[in-house]
Amino acid sequence: DARVTQTPRHKVTEMGQEVTMRCQPILGHNTVFWYRQTMMQGLELLAYFRNRAPLDDSGMPKDRFSAEMPDATLATLKIQPSEPRDSAVYFCASGLGVTTNEKLFFGSGTQLSVL
Amino acid sequence: QKEVEQNSGPLSVPEGAIASLNCTYSDRGSQSFFWYRQYSGKSPELIMSIYSNGDKEDGRFTAQLNKASQYVSLLIRDSQPSDSATYLCAVMNSGNTPLVFGKGTRLSVIA
Numbered sequence: 001d002a003r004v005t006q007t008p009r010h011k012v013t014e015m016g017q018e019v020t021m022r023c024q025p026i027l028g029h030n031t032v033f034w035y036r037q038t039m040m041q042g043l044e045l046l047a048y049f050r051n052r053a054p055l056d057d058s059g060m061p062k063d064r065f066s067a068e069m070p071d072a073t074l075a076t077l078k079i080q081p082s083e084p085r086d087s088a089v090y091f092c093a094s095g096l097g098v099t100t101n102e103k104l105f106f107g108s109g110t111q112l113s114v115l
Numbered sequence: 116q117k118e119v120e121q122n123s124g125p126l127s128v129p130e131g132a133i134a135s136l137n138c139t140y141s142d143r144g145s146q147s148f149f150w151y152r153q154y155s156g157k158s159p160e161l162i163m164s165i166y167s168n169g170d171k172e173d174g175r176f177t178a179q180l181n182k183a184s185q186y187v188s189l190l191i192r193d194s195q196p197s198d199s200a201t202y203l204c205a206v207m208n209s210g211n212t213p214l215v216f217g218k219g220t221r222l223s224v225i226a
Contacts (some may be wrong), residue, residue, distance in 0.1 A: 033213060035216075041218075042203075042216055042217065042218035042219060043159070043203065043216040043218075045213055045214075045215075048213050056213070091158060091159075103149070103161055103164065104161070104205075104214060105161075106158040106159050106160070107158060108157075108158050109158050
């Protein structure tokens with residue numbers, strides 16, 4: 001049963017610490033997305049990759065967030081330094097490509113709490 | 116700014132009734148429309164997609180699209196308590212850009 005795998009599921013950290021979230025997309029999917037979900041803002045796109053190349057990261061605060069895809073089986077999202085306002089659920093999703101019938105499959109998410 | 120709007124709810128319906136969820140979008144050039152269901156504490160899962168005007172049925176679910184009115188809806192027939200969740204409308208805008216999600220409508224089906 002193909003699925004997107006995210007780690008860790010939960011992360012509690014103190015303000016100022018580095019946070020790294022990892023994602024393994026579904027094998028064969030060439031597009032990977034990072035979304036952040038909060039009650040107030042809903043699902044917001046942070047960044048996405050196609051064939052490992054970053055296409056858009058305009059949704060991320062550049063001074064503290066970075067997203068990379070070192071190989072086809074791993075995408076990472078880092079926050080350094082973390083702040084309490086970063087507390088949210090971070091979802092990774094993968095798809096077969098940004099086409100008119102894009103269907104995204106989501107990982108279980110990382111629940112991040114920054115104290 | 117390209118937006119997708121949904122009523123946040125909660126929408127409460129009795130078991131066995133029809134639940135009607137609505138969504139409007141701002142980009143007239145939008146091409147693809149999706150409904151995701153998200154249970155509390157879980158990730159969104161795709162339940163319906165629609166690309167052309169009219170109705171599309173899948174079991175108890177019917178998606179309706181009206182591009183002229185920039186309106187998409189989801190009907191759930193014979194609602195069950197297990198349908199209680201947040202329903203997210205997602206739109207692919209023109210230019211093959213990533214999905215834009217609405218904030219979701221929380222549905223509660225009362226037994």
